[in-house]
Amino acid sequence: MKNRKIKLLLFAFAAVAVAVLAVVGKIENENKTFLSVATASTGGTYYPMGVGLANVWSTRLKPDGIQVTGQSSAGSIENIDLLQKDEAQLAILQSLLAVEAYQGVGNFAGRAYGDLRSISMLWPNVEHFVMLESKVKDGTLNDIAGSRFSVGPQASGTEQSTLVILRGVNMSKKNISPEYLGYGDTVSAMRDGRLDGGALPAGVPAAAVTDMYASGVPSRILEVTDEQMASINAVANAWFRFVIAADTYPRQTKAVATIAQPNILVTTRGIDDKIVYDLTKAMFENLPEVHQVHSAAKNISLENALKGVSVPLHLGAYTYFREAGVNVPAELIPPEARADRATEAL
Template identity: 25%
Template sequence: MNASYAARLTFATATSLLLASSVLAQEQFAIGASSSGSGPYINGAAISEVVNNAQDGYKFSVQTTGGYRDNLGLVLSDQVDFAFNTLIDLEFAYNKRGDFAEVSNNEAFKDLRQLFIFGIVPENFFVRADSDIHSLEDIKGHAININTPSSFTYGLNLELLKAAGLSSDDFKAGTVSTGQVFDEIQNGVFDGGLHVFQLGLANAQQLSATVPMRYVGFDQKVIDKLNEAYHGLLVPFEIPAETYKGQSEPVQTFGLAQVIFTDADADEEMIYEFTKAFWENLEALKESNSSFRGLTVEIGSRQNTVPMHPGAVRYFEEIGAL
């Protein structure tokens, strides 16, 4: 081995060791989302990529989970570092409302801390255009999917029906997941569905491109009555015209605030860097994913009854949002 080759080999080895130690020095953190391929999982992948590219101190990765309800326990048991949920579920858990009042050891929910709201996802009422359904009251006698009984959306839909003076006995209630409903409608199993999903979801666009569909709005009185059951945590939402093929008019509905949360013991510096990287790169997120459209720091920094983690507070105070 000549001296020149030996020197190059020594340099290459030293460089590899430095790179390896740099990777090992990066602390690894998991973001609990939902099932693989779901909207939350896609959002988590986009957020992880943008935040990882924006800073060098921490490495973030999205993790599949059983869904938003499971995410509460995963965070509190330190199986993930932070996770996604609806603001409604986070608030209800923290305040031990609804189903959470009956959960054993629900005092642990007081350790929940929010980082920020990262998006608003609408309730979508979509039906085949060849049906005679033009309002929620018209679903009587039809086959309409309302999601799986274990999902947040299923409970939301039952409350929505109640607010409209209806029940699941008034129609043929389907109980398949959002991922399945589009194929089922295309195959004629259902006349439509009531589902929460992000604006412009690819599966929804594909369905409306192959089967003429109608998106139906809700009466404001029904939304207001529904919001009473959710302590005013629902937000107004308009699905812009032409979001889906054949949808020529805007549709008035309501949305669910989506929140990133952690627990009280999460490292303040890590949370600060994550929050900063997210908000300083919001435009890149908007370009990559329609879920972030319309998001502003004013929406994101909105405080609720769940305390905001000190790391997030620090960032929002720095930029004058709090």
């Protein structure tokens, strides 16, 4: 009888302990903020950059209960959809598509996303148009015509920016045999002879392009002439000259004149101001760690923070930049801050 009572007491204590742990766990989860940053396919720069930044934020903001994870996606267009559905709270976007979404033009005609807000420019998205040597004629974008060419995954930022670039050089999908492959799959298909080339925009060095050269695929990065760049910017003024230095990639012995556009970190107006302030501050006040994320992350600095950004800042980021002494152009001041200023003036 005595043993039975002891067993019952032990069972009761165990049940209470489990209940207490469950309550504590629930309270801890309730005190945590879980955020996801949408990136792109794993072969480019978006994914390692997003995952790396998420790790920095999670480490540095752990005392504040903020935990961030990176998630792969089809790229910029899907990322905007993920933000709208609250399946991601942060995202990396091509500047071109961020502007289109905010203004409701181009790919987002008639469905402007007015709640989109910027946090910072991250790094230049360098256009790597790669082509098998056997298909190269003049070594520029002209060589894409008539080729089996991957324009990037469907609904990705790669696809959309590539189509704009093709339009700028008087081409469209009608002038090629289009494929819709991710970065790694593009290089694999070129290696197997199933594809002539593809668009691999990414920070330098791009993992897929390194793999292309290192694995002996007989190919090169095509150049973009000044005339081609001007024609492309006449369609959408988003690109600037970028030279990939010689020896950036294995066997790439000559510099390559191409073009680039900014990649930006964005969020939505509905995310708490203090959270975005903390994320922005943690990124810029831990730059040695941030720069270790990827070689392209070395572009992240207060001096570069607003270069190429065309969508208004989130109020949390705006507050941090003002405290840090960054000159914020009028067009990047959050509408919410303008409203507050107007109220104060009354």
